[in-house]
Amino acid sequence: MKMYDIITAKKQGKALSEQEIKYFVQGAAKGSIPAYQLSALLMAIYFKGMSAKETAALTFAMAATGKVLDFSDLKGARADKHSTGGVGDKMTLIAAPIAAACGVKVAKLSGKGLGHTGGTIDKLEAIPGLSCNLNFEKAKSITNSAGLCLSGATADIAPADKVLYALRDATATVDSAPLITASILSKKIASGANNIVFDVKCGSGAFCKTLASAKQLAKELVAVGTLAGLRVRALVTDMDEPLGYAIGNSVEVAEAMEVLSNKGCSRLKELCITLAAHMLDLAGLGSLEQCTLLARAALEDGKAKERFLQFIQAQGGDIGKIGYLNTFALDSVEIKATETGFIQSIDAQAIGLASMYTGAGREKANDSLDYNSGIILAKKTGDFVESGELLARVYAKEPAKLKRSAAICAKAFVIGKKPKKAELILDIIE
Numbered sequence: 550m551k552m553y554d555i556i557t558a559k560k561q562g563k564a565l566s567e568q569e570i571k572y573f574v575q576g577a578a579k580g581s582i583p584a585y586q587l588s589a590l591l592m593a594i595y596f597k598g599m600s601a602k603e604t605a606a607l608t609f610a611m612a613a614t615g616k617v618l619d620f621s622d623l624k625g626a627r628a629d630k631h632s633t634g635g636v637g638d639k640m641t642l643i644a645a646p647i648a649a650a651c652g653v654k655v656a657k658l659s660g661k662g663l664g665h666t667g668g669t670i671d672k673l674e675a676i677p678g679l680s681c682n683l684n685f686e687k688a689k690s691i692t693n694s695a696g697l698c699l700s701g702a703t704a705d706i707a708p709a710d711k712v713l714y715a716l717r718d719a720t721a722t723v724d725s726a727p728l729i730t731a732s733i734l735s736k737k738i739a740s741g742a743n744n745i746v747f748d749v750k751c752g753s754g755a756f757c758k759t760l761a762s763a764k765q766l767a768k769e770l771v772a773v774g775t776l777a778g779l780r781v782r783a784l785v786t787d788m789d790e791p792l793g794y795a796i797g798n799s800v801e802v803a804e805a806m807e808v809l810s811n812k813g814c815s816r817l818k819e820l821c822i823t824l825a826a827h828m829l830d831l832a833g834l835g836s837l838e839q840c841t842l843l844a845r846a847a848l849e850d851g852k853a854k855e856r857f858l859q860f861i862q863a864q865g866g867d868i869g870k871i872g873y874l875n876t877f878a879l880d881s882v883e884i885k886a887t888e889t890g891f892i893q894s895i896d897a898q899a900i901g902l903a904s905m906y907t908g909a910g911r912e913k914a915n916d917s918l919d920y921n922s923g924i925i926l927a928k929k930t931g932d933f934v935e936s937g938e939l940l941a942r943v944y945a946k947e948p949a950k951l952k953r954s955a956a957i958c959a960k961a962f963v964i965g966k967k968p969k970k971a972e973l974i975l976d977i978i979e
Contacts, residue, residue, distance in 0.1 A: 552576070552586045554630040559593040567606045567658035574607065578614035578709040584716060591713065591722045599727035604769065605776040607727070614709040618685055618741035620656050627654045629742040630824060631733060633766070634666040636754035636901035637791035640821050641699065642671045642805035646857040647825035649696035650847035651840075653832045658690040658702045658740045663911050665754065665901030667801065670701045671910075675798035677918035689947030695860040707735040724756070728770045734777060742847060744780045744831035746824060747771075751975055752789030753896025760785070760975060767978040780831050785976040786820065790930050793817040797909040797923015797944075806871055809854040817927070820973055822848060879921060879944040882955040886934040890964040894932035895930055899961035900941075903954040907945035919946055924958060930971040934964065 555569050573590060576582030599607065620627060628648055632638055645655045658683075662668030670681050683691070683700040691698040704711075710732050717723045737745055747770050750756070751763035767783035774781035793814045795804040807813035808821065822844045829840035847853045858868050904910055908919030927939045934940065943958050945951040 551664040552582055552590070556590050557758035558587065558595055559590060559597055562597045564600055565603055565606075570603065570606045571610045574614060574709045576740050577661060577712045578969070580607060587713065588716050588720045591717055591725075591728065592624035594728060594895045595722040595725045598725075600732075601769070601772045601776055603728040604773045605904060607731040608734045608738065608777055609775060611707050611709045611731055612738040613939075617739050618706075620654075620689065620692070620741040623654045623656065623689065625652060626742040626744070626811075626834065627656065627742075628746070628832040629655065629657055629737065630746045630828055631737065632748040633661070633729075633733075633750050633756055635750040635788040635792060635903070636665060636667065636897040637793050637796040637801065638667060638750070639669075639672060639795075639801040640748065640791065640817075640824060640848050642672065642802065642831045642851075642857070643808050643817070644824040644828065645697055645699065646809060646851040646860070647847050649856045649860075650831055650852040651825070651830060651834065651843045653696075653829055654692050655697045655828075655832065656688060656741065657699050658706065658736065659699050661911075663914060665905055665910065667798070667901075667910060669699060671918060671920075672798050672801050673699060673864075673866075675784035675802055676861060676866040677870045679861060679864050681864070691860065691863045695863045696856055696935040697860040698864070699860070700864075702736060702740070705972060707739045710735050721750070726766050727773045729756075729766060730773050733770065734774055734779075737779070738777060742779070744828070745774065745782075746827045747781065747783040748824060749783050749785045749787050750788035752787055752792065752897060753899075754901050764976055764978070765885050767976070770963060771978050782827055782831060783978040784824065784827065784974055785799050785978070786974055787972055788897050790971060791897050791900050791926065792820070794926045794929075795923065796900055796904040796926070797907070798920040799945075800917065800923045800925060802871055806854070806856075809848065809857050811849050811851075814929075816973060818848070823974065879946055880948065880951055881942050881944045882951055883939055884941040884943065884955060884959050884962070885937045886936055886940055886962070887950050888964050889934065889936045890966050891968045892928055892930050892932050892934060893963040893969050895926070895963040896961040896963075899957055900924060900926075903943065903957040903961070906954040906957065907943060907950055908947070911932060922946060922950075924954070928962075931969050934967070
């Protein structure tokens, strides 16, 4: 079998066989196929696409290049969720404890943030003492006792994906639905997931900027996930404005605590309840309506917060040092409205970039983070504001970073004369 022939076949729009897909994936993992040939194939896939059958074969082949975890001996039903990335997206910190409080085991591998989108692991590591570097047996033990464990993916989980993703990043082929789908699902299969709710973000702060592209990715994830033998569902959700009011690391953990205390942003709260309900539904705990009632009750009676604190302690975190939104001492700049009217939009990508420049995010994968910096919004889309009224506060340690971030943040708000309501869930793909 020759890589040249595989590239030629895909360049001509032909479907690749399972054997051809295994050949180039294993070659990527082992380093036996040159990067220039892998890059050429990725570009051919980008332009010619892949069928659901091909993408499923790619998914399995990538998962098989490393360790495949087996959580089948966990007590009770399991469920997982995956977000395609957004700004202020602390939903895992809220929805996962809600699901766990309802009796579903959530053993989830999460990632770190890069660019304008944040990462769940970064938020968790902002909690003093907490470790996300857990071996499999430790993760399984915590999941059994606390009902929930969130840890970082190790190098032996779908290693071919790391090689191919680096090449995609360097060759402008990241935004290919089949390649995104295989990347996401290969890690889910390798990490032992079975019932998965995908949260496909759509809007200025998301990877999918348009509803059409978000639906395409959602349908691909559901189709290929089903072919892979998983129970899957995709929610297409709005990311034209940041989720909640806090964007950063410590500040997002604090906001998650507020919501788990049945306070805070109602929009964020409702989306987390909905996501948790779909997790419970896929896990077989009842109809979606029944599961929604269960999820809401777990949040309102404090059981979800108890689960959150339990898993934080189990992973070594100091729950006494989870801050609240106004407790960290940093230099700050207030962003104020320059006119009176209704907020028409808040550019999520701009806010995400502004947060990154404070030190809360990474421009490059090896950048260090300032866990306490970030942005706290005072207003959301649809709110009425008077000229001079507070829109947001930007926090950073270094004056230069603060100035740069504040300038970007100030341009993110669009104010108009008519009220506007932002939709929350744009579509559900079964």
